[in-house]
Amino acid sequence: MTPLKKYIRPGVLRNLLRKAAEMAGGGCSLAISFEGEVVIVEGSAPAAAFGEDGPGQISVPIHFDESHSGRLFMRRDEPDERVDCARLLDFTAYSIQELVDMERARRSIAEEALAKYRELALFHRSVPNIxxxxxxxxxxxxxxxxxxxxxxxxxxxxxxxxxxxxxxxxxxxxxxxxxxxxxxxxxxxxxxxxxxxxxxxxxxxxxxxxxxxxxxxxxxxxxxxxxxxxxxxxxxxxxxxxxxxxxxxxxxxxxxxxxxxxxxxxxxxxxNFEGVQKLMSAILQALAEAIDARDPYTAGHSERVAHLAVAFAHALNEAGGYRGGQFNDDELREIYYAGILHDVGKIGIKEDVLTKRTRLPERRMDVVRARFQLLGQFDDFDWGRAYECLCNVNRAMVPEAADLEYVRKLGTRVMRRNGADLRYLYDDELENLLLAYGNLTRDERREIQRHPAESERILQHIPMQDDFSHLLTIIRQHHERMDGSGYPDGIKGEEILLQSRLMAIVDIYDAVTQERHYKPAYTRSEAMKILQKEVDEGKLDAELTAFFLKNIENIESLSEQVKVTRATHLSALGNLANL
CATH class of the missing domain: 3.30.450.40 (GAF domain)
Structure with a gap:
């Protein structure tokens, strides 16, 4: 199913097949294959019943792109002369093909926007330097x-x-x-x-x-x-x-x-800078989507954070405001666009850091494996056990202490041969493998942590309307923490803007409730426990977080209403206070 998601949403595809089955009057099963494998079936027939030359079925091709294809199959359990199955199948295949083609066009536009923005971001950064x-x-x-x-x-x-x-x-x-x-x-x-x-x-x-x-x-x-x-x-x-x-x-x-x-x-x-600034303003929305799309696990994150943040602020308004203060329409819109743009700075983060799944990449692990095999031929060394331990450490979020100690000892091991010292593990490999938590080194974590300041730096070149005077501050501060342990400035308490404290809560909530390459998606109850733990450690605003946890169902419902009012530019968001 995973490769198919790239071309069409499985839920949309299932709905199409279900509608086609209903139009056939029942007693009909439909299936779609991707590269010869049946991936979706709608109806009573099992997946094994469908194939290129299966009896009692008809099929038509589906082209996903230049190199990937599939087929749409239809089987009838009972013949029905009132239904022209071939025409129905052709119409369904045409509908699917149109959706696939539209998705390809959308992705192409997003990739072009991202490539153009890379040029523009580079241009804006280099001009003051050069x-x-x-x-x-x-x-x-x-x-x-x-x-x-x-x-x-x-x-x-x-x-x-x-x-x-x-x-x-x-x-x-x-x-x-x-x-x-x-x-x-x-x-x-x-x-x-x-x-x-x-x-x-x-x-x-x-x-x-x-x-x-x-x-x-x-x-x-x-x-x-x-x-x-x-x-x-x-x-x-x-x-x-x-x-x-x-x-x-x-x-x-x-x-x-x-x-x-x-x-x-x-x-x-x-x-002349004027034309570039206008172009940058025009592609803000496409930019956020393109940046999220760099990593399929974070797709839609910026938009969800924007919806939740506005819903959170509106829920506070409904409850009488935060300490008596109400967010007006402009402030709600400002929060919305801060959510949309809060991760713009990730454009400058290297791809292998942003999407890092393990401590060492697969290619480097292959090199280590070959090295261990070679050294095992000349030394009393159980390379298989050593490599298995490294694989466990490489995949673990929190490795076992014994495994880390074993890796540490491997790092000190050297074989001398033909006058040369041959190390079992090199310094850069040890730096990654001996991490106590996570898979990012100190330098990589520092690179990730510079994205709020980088977002501010990029966006400060774009002329915003005067009513959005706090936009850049919200974006810069969305990773600050109440105890001063956040970044990039390490400010704490009331030094952090209210909107930024609000944004921090919904940013964490969305991140933990969505699947990432290094973790599964947590349930709502698990996410609430994580937020409460952050409060107990003094990192999140206790009053705001308590309100969020108490009103989470209402806030998520409101976020769906915000989603309906989604704007494509700053002046078209509408009166969010009247949701």
Whole structure:
């Protein structure tokens, strides 16, 4: 069932099959297969009764995408001449295909919006850094720093700038090459010349097969060349390279082109921000959905938090307000959009951190397994037991103390062979495996914890209406805790905005009641116990949490009403106080 969710919601599909069975007058079973496996059956017939060449049935194909397909089957227990089964089956298949195609289109739009926003976010971050000076040296150093900050795959980098008086490109700055390496021959290559003349970036992932490359800089395997263009000319070239082949992708060219355009415009001292800001405002809603979609386990989280937060605030209003204060319409809308946008900063978190399932990824565990097998051939070492223990630790949220101690001892074990020390486990592996709780290292947790501040930084470039004066503060503070243990600022108590304390409660509630890659979904009663534990530890506002727990059914009901009033832009949410 899981692969099918990508193309169509199973509940919608079941409803369609049920309606089709009803239209057939009963005595009819329908089923749908995905890649040859029957995944949904509606009717009395078992799944095994359906197949490509099964007797007493008819079927038509369903195309999910270019590489995945399935079939829609219909069986009748009793013939009924009043029903044209073939036409009914065709109509049902047509309806399913239309829904699949619409879902594919929606996902495509979301992916395009996310890709565009990555460019825009990078642009907004890099402009103040690169445009801090009109001195070219400062600009190119800032550009190199931005390249390093983005962690592009190339371990080598160069920037060549055009000397206007001599019309010659000269090396301005480099990184990764040994000190004293002469890099000027790069300018003599046909590849460099063509990119500079055409003004279009290029990726070459195997330089040995490139006709325009004559090994001007020996030892390079792949390269990406991006022109630094101003409105009037090519000011220079930004080049990242690697000794490996096949390391660069089209996305790298797009983002590097964005950086280079900022640098080029800073050289000519002219750029226009107005159009970009309008575009960013227009894609806020699509942005939140696209960010949630990075991880299928968090899909819809931002929207649910927005609905619950507004419902929570409205429930407080119904009960006379919080300490006598009422949320007005603008404040309710502000809370709504704070919920929608509270995780925007996750756009800057690396994918492998955001969706990390285990302490070490599967590929690294394969490497460890091969290493253990090899060492087991030369040492008195039960590699199978050791690897099984590592697998248990790798998957555990809270590993057994004995397993952690065993891993710790493995980390100290070294085999000396042919004059070399061969370690059983390396420092970066131990750092992940010896975590007492969870699967994130200190650096990874720190990266996750910077997303509220990153959200504020991204959104501060977008002009919001004056009535939303607390929006950025709510977003920045939604992970702060009453005892000061939260982040990013470690503020506590009444220093935390009321709306932020409210947001923290519903954020936790939605997170624990939804399945994540590291845990199952908790029931409402289990989630309530977790919230109460957070109160007992002094982390959540006790008064607000008590109200939330007491009125949880009413708040969830109100959140469904908020969902109906969902807006696509700031001015269309409506009068939420009249829910």
């Amino acid at each position: 445009n801090t000076s009109l001195h070219m040296r400062d600009v190119v150093n800032a550009l190199i720093d931005e390249c390093r900050l983005e962690n592009y795959p190339g371990e080598l980098g160069m920037i060549f700038l055009l000397e206007p008086s001599r019309k010659v490109f000269r090396l301005a700055v480099q990184f990764g090459f040994p000190f004293g390496t002469y890099l000027q021959p790069m300018v003599d290559s046909d590849l460099f010349h063509e990119v500079a003349v055409s003004g279009r970036g290029e990726i070459v992932n195997d330089l040995d097969k490139e006709d325009r490359w004559d090994n001007e800089l020996p030892g390079l395997g792949s390269m990406i060349l991006i022109p630094i263009n101003s409105p009037n000319r090519c000011e220079g070239l930004l080049i990242l390279a690697s000794r490996k082949t096949g390391v660069f992708e089209a996305a790298h060219r797009r983002s590097l082109s964005t950086l280079a355009s900022v640098a080029g415009i800073s050289v000519s001292n002219a750029f």
